Structures are given as structure tokens and as C-alpha cells.
Amino acid sequence: MKRRDEVLVGLFLTLGIVVLVLGSIWLARGGLSSGYPLHANFAWGQNLKQGQPVLLAGISVGYIDDVELTDDGFLATTFRIENGRKIPRSSTATVVPVGIFGDVAIGLNPAGPGGPAYSPGDTVPTGVAPPTVADLMSRADSIAVTVQAMTMSLQQELVAAGGFRDLRATIANTQRLTAQLAVIAAEQNRNISRVMASVERSANAVDSAKIGATLEN
Incomplete structure (x- = not known):
């Protein structure tokens, strides 16, 4: 008797839960x-x-x-x-x-x-439709893959292929060329200064009186 009552109570509880779930879905x-x-x-x-x-x-x-x-x-x-x-x-x-x-x-x-x-x-x-979280994550992954590929390519060009060495050599050559141009410019300035000084001395050496007499004749 007691066993049968327990079974009936369990059945009614199960039935009540099913009705509650179905009723909730129906109302929704x-x-x-x-x-x-x-x-x-x-x-x-x-x-x-x-x-x-x-x-x-x-x-x-x-x-x-x-x-x-x-x-x-x-x-x-x-x-x-x-x-x-x-x-x-x-x-x-x-x-x-x-x-x-x-x-x-x-x-x-x-x-x-x-x-x-x-x-x-x-x-x-x-x-x-607006982008979902999955779409945003997919785009972020795509950007990360692109950045990684660019980084690897840059590393290949600058490190493995001797790009850094070539860059340092180019900078050194540029510095040497700049120094040579500075030397040439300084030498040209000295030459111009000497020419100007020579012209000034020649002008001072000319006798203004002789120039006047020559003009009168």
C-alpha cells in the first residue's frame, strides 16, 4: 500500500512538471x-x-x-x-x-x-543584420593573421635576407657622402675668400691719381 502511494505521488509530480513546462511554452x-x-x-x-x-x-x-x-x-x-x-x-x-x-x-x-x-x-x-560576437572575433582573427604574416615577411626581408646589413651600409655611405660634401663646401668657401681678398688688394694697389690723369688725357 505504501509502495503504491509513493508511485502515485511520483507520477502526479512528473505529470505536474510536464504540464507546467508545456503550459509555459504555450503561454510564451x-x-x-x-x-x-x-x-x-x-x-x-x-x-x-x-x-x-x-x-x-x-x-x-x-x-x-x-x-x-x-x-x-x-x-x-x-x-x-x-x-x-x-x-x-x-x-x-x-x-x-x-x-x-x-x-x-x-x-x-x-x-x-x-x-x-x-x-x-x-x-x-x-x-x-548587425555583426555578432562571432563575426567580430572572426575579423579580429583575420587581422591578427594578416599582422603576423606582415611581421614574418618583414623579418624575412630585414633579417634573413640581410636587410638590416644593407640598411646599415646605406646609412654609412650616406654619412661618408655628407662628410665629403662638407669638405668640398669648406674648400670652395676658402677659395672664394682668397679670390675676394686678391681682388680687394688689387683694387687698393691701383693709384687713384694715375687713373685720374689717364682719364684727363
Whole structure:
């Protein structure tokens, strides 16, 4: 008798947990108010599943009702919007990440508030999704690989191929050329100074009186 009671209690507890879980899922999907359907087509590999939320400007307004694979490379998605919620026709649909465990949702992004709204059964055009953490990490990895390749190439050119040695030789040659040019410039300055001094002495040696007499004759 006692054993049978324990089994019955366990069955009722299990049944209660199942009902609670199913009821939570049912309520999350709209409960008695199933809402009206809208459609959108996304590329394969978007990790969309039935029951995931639909967000309007970050606010939950519905859930994904059905996802079907098509032969032309799209996920034909049907989602239901809560009755009383209006989705502006300027909205586009994108797949947005929610949480850190790979969960996603459909994000409806209107260009602005108000305006005409989608009617039940309309197809919402898809927009450009914001970059995810995985995308940013992939770009960071790509940049790191590029920097590493550039570093290795620079090391190959400057170290293995004797680039540093050639650079030092070029600097030394430039310094020697600069010194030679300085010597030539100093020598030219001395020559000019000697010529100017000679001209000045010659001018002083000329007798101004003789020059005047010559001019009178």
C-alpha cells in the first residue's frame, strides 16, 4: 500500500512538471491569443527555430511559428505577432543574437514610429543584420593573421635576407657622402675668400691719381 502511494505521488509530480513546462511554452507562444501571421525569408544557417521570440525595437511582440527549408537556399519563416501590435511597413527583419549561448531572435527594425502597418499574411523584407560576437572575433582573427604574416615577411626581408646589413651600409655611405660634401663646401668657401681678398688688394694697389690723369688725357 505504501509502495503504491509513493508511485502515485511520483507520477502526479512528473505529470505536474510536464504540464507546467508545456503550459509555459504555450503561454510564451501567445496562449489563447495566437496573434496574426507575418512571413520573412532568411538565408540558410541562421539557427532559427520554432518558438524563438520576435522583437520590435527590442521589445518582444511575438514568436516564430514555423520554419521551413526551401530548395532555393532560404528559410521560409512564419512568425505570429500579438493582437493589437502594429508593425510599421518601414520595418525590415533580421536575425539578432540573444544571450551568449547562440540563441537568436527575429528583430523587426522600423525606420521610425507610426505610418502604415503590415497586414496579416504580409512578407517582411529582410535587412542587414548587425555583426555578432562571432563575426567580430572572426575579423579580429583575420587581422591578427594578416599582422603576423606582415611581421614574418618583414623579418624575412630585414633579417634573413640581410636587410638590416644593407640598411646599415646605406646609412654609412650616406654619412661618408655628407662628410665629403662638407669638405668640398669648406674648400670652395676658402677659395672664394682668397679670390675676394686678391681682388680687394688689387683694387687698393691701383693709384687713384694715375687713373685720374689717364682719364684727363
